[in-house]
Amino acid sequence: MPIETTINEGLLEECGSLISGMFARCSENAPNFGVREHCFAASLQKTINKYLFAASSDPVNLEDAAEFLEQIQADDLFMALACASGNERAWWEFDQQHRSYLERVARHLAKTEVDAQEVIDTVYVELYGTRVVDGERVSKFSTYSGRGSLRGWLRTVIWHSLVDLHRASHDEVSLDEMTENVGEGSVHASFAEAAPGGEDEMMDHLARERYRKATLASIETAFSSLEDHEKLLLLYYHVENLKLREIARMVENTASPLRGWFQRKSSTRDKDPSSRIHESTIMRWLEKSYARVLQIFREELQSKHGLKNEEIEICVELATQDLADSGFNRNLTVT
């Protein structure tokens, strides 16, 4: 048996009393759900393995595991486990608490009432489970871990269900095309094929191409040099067209790791972990990323491509001219 597995199991055993405490609280809140403690514990252990152990090879201590368990939406998980096992009382509660919400989400996303109703029906059937594996019915609820809220998970399930519905009714549309249509569209302008228009006549074609290649290679290196959370922020803003307030929503949770990573390097005013994240804060994070890209971009052009300051200006000018006709250069303003 691998050493890591042995360590994990030892740690899980140490978490036993914590899990028992969680189970007792949930049972008290919902005494008729019929969830057994070993099922509850098994689900949590699966979640710990999935999120905590699989995420990194760094060792996990009891404190990490305890903090992790505290963050589990235990009552939501308890209800999901009860529904997965077909407990009528749990289904009743689920229907009472969430059906109207499910309907609102489906109607918000679907184009027609018929589609919305179809999605709700499909989701209910998936949640109950019609597939039988090894003699046991497989409920979609069994994939809910309690790491996020049950309502958030239900939103995700409905979104995917609508995507599937759309695919089923548009056989000719590939998943790629469909998902791109779902978004706000993407621009596939070719960097290399941009119209040169208006460049200095003294510059011959070969020189321009050399500058263009150097520019592209340097911007590529500059972006690659960023940390993943900085890359993701830029991608959300530039490629996915998330607005600043939408990004702010994403990091609203004070425990959000994205927020933590950016605040680690931020000025004092951004560091208060309890403060609300405003659009201006996201803008500052973006500005820092632009500044880093610009710095690495210039260094690359100087050191790797041997360009002088004047030539770097030409590179930026050329690239800017290429951009002139594209019309998708968003100004950095609060939206």
Next chain:
Amino acid sequence: MKNITPQENKIQGLLDRYLRQQFAGSGFALASENHLDDDSLTAFVEGNLSSREARPIVAHLVDCSFCRHVTTELVRLDLAFAETDAVEGRAEISEPSRVSEVLSGILSRIFGTNDGAVFAHQENDSEEDQEKEKPEEDESEK
């Protein structure tokens, strides 16, 4: 707001073009089993993951435009409902039908059969439960 230098403005435009060209649509070719599951997507969008848990997910989202796009849509959906939840609140609370009836109806519409036995194994217990206690108020609408 800090003033953006002309060069920073240009690099922003350059980066915008580069990112759209390089990253829009990338990662669609990944096999579906390599995409993030509903549970991970939800936990990430809600900001519930620790740094340790989020690191591999963020790395995946940088490379996989499909999952990135899903998270984008989920953030928008989350925001849309955060704004309407407070208003609509408890307005729509209604007495639900028996779930076995609801599900049986759905199943019969979908499969053309009346699978009324889906909850048969718990019918007795649940009837007793319902008589014993009335459901509590909707806590999830807090």
